[in-house]
Amino acid sequence: MSNISNYKSLTVEVSNKIAHIKLNRPDAFNSMNLDFWQEFPTVIHDINNESAARVIVISSTGKHFCAGMDLSVFTQSEQDTTMELGRKHEQLRRTVLRLQECFNVLEKARMPILMAIQGGCIGGAVDLVSAADCRYCTSDAFFSIEETKLAMTADLGTLQRLPKLISMGLVKELAYTGRRMPAQEAKDAGLVNSVYDVQESMLTAVMAIATDIAARSPLAVTGCKEMINYARDHSVADSLNYMSVWQSGMFQPQNDMMETFKAKAKNRPPEFDDLAPIDNSKVL
Known part of the structure; x- marks a missing residue:
């Protein structure tokens, strides 16, 4: 792949037909800043279009997998205050659709996507992992649809994909309350395939699964x-x-x-x- 090391929010390594993408902003809990929204779909598109790998593993760095949308995305967005209201809202709709496409690429990619999750998987991160083929996590992991705590509705895929993965009633409870779903509950509900003690053992197991797929x-x-x-x-x-x-x-x-x-x-x-x-x- 071209420009494989030129990303600000990610690292990418392709070896033995496995692409390993790491979210790489641990000091910010890997929150999804503007760089992420530009780089992540580009990486997936490049791997898919170039057939650079047969399976993609997505993991993270630091204590938490991902804290969701970075607040800078909200504060840096520019809106024309003089724009007619209907046109302004149509523009916002297109913005939401563009952000949704950043995760739709995971389903459209021709190769399987495996998620390795440690610590918190919060807000937009749940949108992200819901679009993957398989999810694995550590025992300290938790999943939280945080949007209602911010007085908004999750809009990038969680509410559409999660009901196909776990029970509708559980999705509604998680979405309405914003409570944390711990690793074992996620495993029992069918959201994750397996739970591991620590990140190292999880990545070893996930890479072994990826190796089997690549074969x-x-x-x-x-x-x-x-x-x-x-x-x-x-x-x-x-x-x-x-x-x-x-x-x-x-x-x-x-x-x-x-x-x-x-x-x-x-x-x-x-x-x-x-x-x-x-x-x-x-x-x-």
Whole structure:
């Protein structure tokens, strides 16, 4: 990837087909400042478009995973006080949509996204992790939909995605009260896959899972992600129909499947081609 070390709010390392993105503002509890909102979707787009990795792990630094939206985002926003009210509100709507897209990229990425969460996962951070494929956390982690404490409604995906991950009643309780949901409750509710004692053991386990994913056919894995996300938002009948369309076009047994048979016969790991890069500059 180009400009891999030129980020202010993140660090990025790509190794063994795994991209590891770290939120890197520990002194500010990794709150999401203006740099984050510009850099984070760019990093995800670059990895996806360049097929730079087969799986993305997102972790953090310091005591807390992320304290949510940095207050500087609110104080630095410029509004034209002379603008007609309807147009001002239409502009605000487009701003919200742009911020939502910063997390939508996680679902649109062709490779799985794994979140490794320690300490607090607060406000906008819940929007972030809700858009991932899998979540893992430490025993000291907690999740809090803080927006009602600020007299606002969460607007970047938590209220839309979380009800597909845990029970509707629990989502409503968390959103209405803003209370903290501790790690074990998050595990029992199905929000996180596993809970680990400390961050080091969590990252070791998550990287092992990422290694397993990276060893599979990337075409098969992206097919799983596409189908599971589609099924979440559509009926069983529609999802089965889309599955038949996907399989008729993407399933090529003479390639990746045959490679698995050859590798097993020779007692070696299979070798798969990466997904093709996406070149948005080409029309055809």
